[in-house]
Amino acid sequence: MSAFRDQFVRRFTHAALSPDPDLAVAALMIARVEYPKLDAGPYLDRLDGIGHEAALRVAAASRTQGDVPPRVDPDRYASVMALNEYLFGELRFVGNEVQYEDPRNSFLNEVMDRRTGIPITLALLYMEVARRAGVRVEGINFPGHFLLRCPARRGLQYTEDLIIDAFHGGALLSEDACRELLRRHLEKRRCSSRAFSCTPPSRRSWPGCC
Structure with a gap:
């Protein structure tokens, strides 16, 4: 196991530090931790x-x-609409809202096989397809929900970048929609924090109570 781990670390580090990293290669390398016999080819x-x-x-x-x-x-x-129609319309990739916590949503091989995943894996798939299609798309580490950005061409009259939600079929989010998404995330965190602080621990959670 140690030899496998060392080899994995070397290969992953090489992939991650390359000038133009292939995120799909890195993601499939991560998947091999769960699926050691996975053939990425x-x-x-x-x-x-x-x-x-x-x-x-x-x-x-x-x-x-x-x-x-x-x-x-x-x-x-036009490029983003074409990508959206192909990935989410024809190929029917979709966010897994029903089984969001399913571990398979986190592995690119499973996302490609099952055509469903969580925001970050669907965004990764979107970025890699866009890169192969010649469309510049970047990841946005938005709090609680990974998003994408397709930047406008600079030096022209266009000022609005496209913010894309791969988990919801490539929906384009306005600035107000992003604010609302952030508000819901912060509210959810506050509720979780209050629930944690106000709920007394069970006897089994105390050290030495078993």
């Missing part, structure tokens, strides 16, 4: 295939102003 090949198909849809997407929100880059908007 087929998953990376499948991801490349998804990325190729996504690139075709992005290239074919209409760049007309149409329903583009004010101050939003129409090129970026």
Whole structure:
């Protein structure tokens, strides 16, 4: 086990510190801790295939102003809409709201097989597909709910980046929606803190009470 751990640490460190890290490779390396016999190759090949198909849809997407929100880059908007339609419409990836705590939601191989996951794993999948499709998408470590950002092209009249919620089908979040998401997260934490501080420990939780 020690040899496996040392090898894992070396490979993961190399992947994480590379100039342009492949997050899918790193995620599948993490999955091997739970699935030691996991072969990452087929998953990376499948991801490349998804990325190729996504690139075709992005290239074919209409760049007309149409329903583009004010101050939003129409090129970026069209690309994100094409990615959303492909990943969440055609391939039917979806946030696992019913079994959110299922450990399988945290492993990329399981997310790809079952087409469901939690915010951070679905966001990782989205980023890697977008990267393969030539669309710049970044992760946002938003409190309590990992999000994505597709930045507007700089130097133009567009000022609004697209904030994407991969857990909810690629929903685009406004600034107000982000504030509300943060408010709910903070309220949930306050409630959890109050419940913890106000609930007396059971006898079994005290040292030496067994």
